[in-house]
Amino acid sequence: MGVNDFSIQVATVNGSGSQSANAVLLRSLFQMGIPVSGKNLFPSNIAGLPTWYTIRASAEGFVARKKEVDLLVAMNAESAREDVAGLRPGAVVVYDEPLGLASLRDDLAALGVPFDAIVRTVTGDARLSKLLRNMAYVGVVAQLLGIELAEVERAIERQFPGKKKAVELNVAAARAGHAHAAGKRFAAGALRAERMDANRGKIVIDGNTAAALGAIFGGFAMVAWYPITPSSSLTEALIHYARKLRIGPDGKASFAVVQAEDELAAAGMVVGAGWAGARAMTATSGPGVSLMSEFAGLAYFAEIPAVIWDVQRVGPSTGLPTRTAQGDLLSTAYLSHGDTRHLLLIPGSVEECFTMAGQALDLAERFQTPVFVLSDLDLGMNVWMSDPFPYPERPLDRGKVLSREALEKLGSFARYADVDGDGVGWRTLPGTDHPAAAYFTRGTGHDERARYSERPDDWEKNLQRIARKIDGARAATPQPELSGSGARVGILSAGTSRWAVEESRVQLRREQGLETDHLRVRAFPFADAVREFVAAHDRVYVVDQNRDGQLGQLLRLELPVELLPRLRPVAHVTGLPLDARSLTDEIAGRENPS
Amino acid sequence: MSEAARAAAPRTNRLGLALADYKGAKTTLCAGCGHNAISERVLDAFFEMGIAPERVAKLSGIGCSSKSPAYFMGRSHAFNAVHGRMPSVATGAVLANRRLLALGVSGDGDTASIGLGQFGHLMRRNLPMIYLVEDNGVYGLTKGQFSATADAGSTLKTGVVNELPAIDTCALAIQLGASFVGRSFSGDKKQLSAMLKAAVAHRGTAMLDVISPCVTFNDHQGSTKSYGYMKDHDEPLHEISFVPSFEEIDVEYAAGASVDVRMHDGSHLRLRKLEEDYDPRDKARALSRIAESHGRGEVLTGVLWVDPDAPTFLDLLELPEEPLATLPAERLRPPREALAAVLEEFR
Numbered sequence A: 001m002g003v004n005d006f007s008i009q010v011a012t013v014n015g016s017g018s019q020s021a022n023a024v025l026l027r028s029l030f031q032m033g034i035p036v037s038g039k040n041l042f043p044s045n046i047a048g049l050p051t052w053y054t055i056r057a058s059a060e061g062f063v064a065r066k067k068e069v070d071l072l073v074a075m076n077a078e079s080a081r082e083d084v085a086g087l088r089p090g091a092v093v094v095y096d097e098p099l100g101l102a103s104l105r106d107d108l109a110a111l112g113v114p115f116d117a118i119v120r121t122v123t124g125d126a127r128l129s130k131l132l133r134n135m136a137y138v139g140v141v142a143q144l145l146g147i148e149l150a151e152v153e154r155a156i157e158r159q160f161p162g163k164k165k166a167v168e169l170n171v172a173a174a175r176a177g178h179a180h181a182a183g184k185r186f187a188a189g190a191l192r193a194e195r196m197d198a199n200r201g202k203i204v205i206d207g208n209t210a211a212a213l214g215a216i217f218g219g220f221a222m223v224a225w226y227p228i229t230p231s232s233s234l235t236e237a238l239i240h241y242a243r244k245l246r247i248g249p250d251g252k253a254s255f256a257v258v259q260a261e262d263e264l265a266a267a268g269m270v271v272g273a274g275w276a277g278a279r280a281m282t283a284t285s286g287p288g289v290s291l292m293s294e295f296a297g298l299a300y301f302a303e304i305p306a307v308i309w310d311v312q313r314v315g316p317s318t319g320l321p322t323r324t325a326q327g328d329l330l331s332t333a334y335l336s337h338g339d340t341r342h343l344l345l346i347p348g349s350v351e352e353c354f355t356m357a358g359q360a361l362d363l364a365e366r367f368q369t370p371v372f373v374l375s376d377l378d379l380g381m382n383v384w385m386s387d388p389f390p391y392p393e394r395p396l397d398r399g400k401v402l403s404r405e406a407l408e409k410l411g412s413f414a415r416y417a418d419v420d421g422d423g424v425g426w427r428t429l430p431g432t433d434h435p436a437a438a439y440f441t442r443g444t445g446h447d448e449r450a451r452y453s454e455r456p457d458d459w460e461k462n463l464q465r466i467a468r469k470i471d472g473a474r475a476a477t478p479q480p481e482l483s484g485s486g487a488r489v490g491i492l493s494a495g496t497s498r499w500a501v502e503e504s505r506v507q508l509r510r511e512q513g514l515e516t517d518h519l520r521v522r523a524f525p526f527a528d529a530v531r532e533f534v535a536a537h538d539r540v541y542v543v544d545q546n547r548d549g550q551l552g553q554l555l556r557l558e559l560p561v562e563l564l565p566r567l568r569p570v571a572h573v574t575g576l577p578l579d580a581r582s583l584t585d586e587i588a589g590r591e592n593p594s
Numbered sequence B: 001m002s003e004a005a006r007a008a009a010p011r012t013n014r015l016g017l018a019l020a021d022y023k024g025a026k027t028t029l030c031a032g033c034g035h036n037a038i039s040e041r042v043l044d045a046f047f048e049m050g051i052a053p054e055r056v057a058k059l060s061g062i063g064c065s066s067k068s069p070a071y072f073m074g075r076s077h078a079f080n081a082v083h084g085r086m087p088s089v090a091t092g093a094v095l096a097n098r099r100l101l102a103l104g105v106s107g108d109g110d111t112a113s114i115g116l117g118q119f120g121h122l123m124r125r126n127l128p129m130i131y132l133v134e135d136n137g138v139y140g141l142t143k144g145q146f147s148a149t150a151d152a153g154s155t156l157k158t159g160v161v162n163e164l165p166a167i168d169t170c171a172l173a174i175q176l177g178a179s180f181v182g183r184s185f186s187g188d189k190k191q192l193s194a195m196l197k198a199a200v201a202h203r204g205t206a207m208l209d210v211i212s213p214c215v216t217f218n219d220h221q222g223s224t225k226s227y228g229y230m231k232d233h234d235e236p237l238h239e240i241s242f243v244p245s246f247e248e249i250d251v252e253y254a255a256g257a258s259v260d261v262r263m264h265d266g267s268h269l270r271l272r273k274l275e276e277d278y279d280p281r282d283k284a285r286a287l288s289r290i291a292e293s294h295g296r297g298e299v300l301t302g303v304l305w306v307d308p309d310a311p312t313f314l315d316l317l318e319l320p321e322e323p324l325a326t327l328p329a330e331r332l333r334p335p336r337e338a339l340a341a342v343l344e345e346f347r
Helices: A018-031 A077-085 A115-120 A126-145 A149-159 A164-180 A207-217 A232-245 A263-275 A286-302 A329-333 A350-367 A377-381 A404-410 A456-475 A497-512 A528-535 A550-558 A561-566 A580-591 B003-008 B034-049 B064-071 B086-096 B108-113 B116-125 B169-176 B189-201 B227-233 B283-296 B313-317 B336-344
Strands: A005-013 A036-041 A050-058 A071-074 A092-096 A109-113 A203-206 A222-225 A256-259 A280-284 A306-314 A320-324 A343-345 A370-376 A383-386 A440-442 A481-483 A489-494 A516-521 A539-544 A567-571 B056-060 B077-080 B101-107 B129-135 B180-185 B205-211 B234-236 B238-243 B258-262 B268-273 B299-306
Touching: A005 A018, A005 A077, A005 A126, A018 A036, A018 A050, A018 A126, A018 A149, A018 A164, A018 A203, A036 A383, A050 A077, A071 A077, A071 A126, A077 A092, A092 A126, A109 A126, A115 A126, A115 A164, A126 A149, A126 A164, A149 A164, A203 A207, A207 A232, A207 A280, A207 A306, A207 A350, A207 A370, A207 A377, A207 B336, A222 A232, A222 A263, A222 B086, A232 A256, A232 A280, A232 A377, A232 B336, A256 A263, A256 B086, A263 A280, A263 A286, A263 A306, A263 B086, A263 B116, A280 A286, A286 A306, A286 A329, A286 A370, A306 A350, A306 A377, A320 A377, A329 A343, A329 A370, A329 A550, A343 A350, A350 A370, A350 A377, A350 A383, A350 A456, A370 A377, A489 A497, A489 A528, A489 A550, A489 A580, A497 A516, A497 A539, A497 A580, A516 A528, A528 A561, A539 A550, A539 A580, A550 A567, A561 A567, A567 A580, B034 B064, B034 B129, B034 B189, B034 B205, B056 B064, B056 B086, B064 B077, B064 B101, B064 B129, B086 B101, B086 B116, B086 B129, B086 B313, B101 B108, B108 B116, B108 B129, B108 B169, B116 B129, B116 B169, B116 B205, B129 B189, B169 B180, B169 B205, B169 B283, B169 B299, B180 B189, B189 B205, B189 B238, B189 B299, B227 B234, B227 B299, B238 B299, B268 B299, B283 B299
Parallel strands: A005 A071, A071 A092, A092 A109, A222 A256, A222 A280, A280 A306, A306 A370, A343 A370, A440 B077, A489 A516, A489 A539, A539 A567, B056 B077, B056 B101, B101 B129, B129 B205, B180 B205, B234 B299
Antiparallel strands: A005 A050, A036 A050, A203 A383, A306 A320, A481 A516, B180 B299, B238 B268, B258 B268
């Protein structure tokens, strides 16, 4: 910790209006050109329970959650004592003066601030005071860390666009906090924000909004959904931006939105639309995926395109609905009864949320099968810095669809015949104006011409063809991303774990002299590169954000048995985004047992 | 063509198609099953109405009823989906291609038991489609258990008595928002044909509950869904005739003796009253008359409720005329400048 290397944690009461203040604080650092990330650690509650927001500045560009808090802003009486008890020695505490936290520990730099008195200089309105206290702590923190007040004011203007009165009041509150803390910068010790130039051209966006934009530019035509945290904001962003970007010159929408009665119906609508030829998707989380199990099996077997975003949260059951995990890897990979195996895409950044949203729609139509995109709450609901997203250059892949003209030449077709040797049959869309276009889609056993069949050879042949099709998709899905080379120790991860892994690799090198290579899996079924990576390393730590090490378990199911002894599960299941320190300590401990 | 050849040629509809063009595969249902008669009426109706089979999407759930789309209109795409979930699949298909004429075929178990939730929400959306319930009060494929439309007090062949009240799918559909609701009987060829043609002409959800006896598991004394029970308890509200928009009206009824409902497409539903004060455009009356029929042990048949011009789910969505399924890529992907512009918001 030090210059442009610190973490701030703001502890408030849920519903007290601190979101805007925290966004302004993060934004101010971003505008100063300092790499920054923010994570909202919030309860499943509308108002009243404790909530925390962490902001990390890192000149080196590390964006994983930092385990240690360097500066705590303690505004919540309920959580304050525990929050202070958890701080590392030497950390800074800015607290609401009546909480009287200074006496709790003598190894902290504590600064009591009379927020009520400060805000009284700005307004006499009790309701407004409650909100403005938040912007006052932004002013205090800005003063202590050297965040430029002009950037704070610019961020406030951006936060309240077109709301002159709100801007005035919030700027006044920030200034009052800033002025109050003048001369107290010493309290922050080595912590300091200094202008740099690392953010030129960058955007700040959450993964769910990125996914929504990706679907809009990826040519989605229909979304059916049922609200569930943490995926609701994905569909809401999709609706918001599609209404701006996907209305034609005729004033008509090139998409349909249905808020369904449950996730079961949402999945059914997506399957119905996919069958009829529209690029359809839904967004949900683990409990919704459970309900979609039946339709996932139907779509797999009847070979119907569908895209299902699973923004993962902590399960089983209702679990921790507002906390992050990667606990649906196993359930989605083989979702539904009988022999199923689904394509999974696993984004590890907001940019990949954007690109994979379009890829998923392409892959679903190309392989005529459900495609799951496994994001998580940390990626979906938190904001991340990113380069601007690239415009998709490849034309939409609509897969194998026979037109009326093609049928005219062919005379007839067999829906489930493997005419091209890739296991993917040709389909026709309902409404195709040709007497030979129709076929009978069913979840029951069928032959190549989609006729009902219970013949053993028809069943086996069909199921083996589908297996070949799904296996063949491995080359078309996003390939794993390798960093490092030549090390004897490997780390395998998926999704958001990458950020903690990349930071941990630096810590392992600096602190332990341990070189590691990292392979980030981006799709299932696994590409050949995954097997090759495991084969090329003596020990491979498999990083998971779930109890049972589900990525490791999937590898155990899919890799040759002789490679399995190399796998070392590193599972993390706290509901908090994975941090590098926990990972480093565990890997170092296992590499150098004392 | 000579007179003789003309006489020998099969009758064709306004598209020049013969009835044979509307046939499906051979049925595998039991001989005498009411569902087979309904299949015949359905293909007749589409033939008579001159609907191209390629425009029709047949959708179904699971059960004997849901198998039947294989047995008519083989030139139409079909989707035999999962149990009780046909409404959601139909919703997706119609949204993807609004030019499709969707025909859902369900049963009493598929609709009123496992599928009640999706059924209710489909009715509420008034999605343009025909929704048939082939209603026999019993599960056939699993060999004769009660479904939720079985009347209280009715018995299985084994003597088991149904203790619970029946769910009336028509009353539900009316309450929830369907805009054309009727009940008929698989054995009433004339009534069912007219109602199906009117359903084809209707623009919103046309929900028809068709009593369709199960000859194997529910056609005995003690059943209220048997041929015998229907013979004695069928209570038609009116005699129905349907005049499609492309035909001239040639029968006039005396004023007051009939109700003439002008459908949205210009066709006419002519109801010659058998009950003096019944008008199917009166929702409250429809519901109270259905409730009365339960008390009297009658099976009230006919067009129970119709609102020909009710807005449909498609009206709410501002969709283009061109189906979403076949929109060109330039309608589905905004231009490069649009991405650059939207990303500016996040700088």
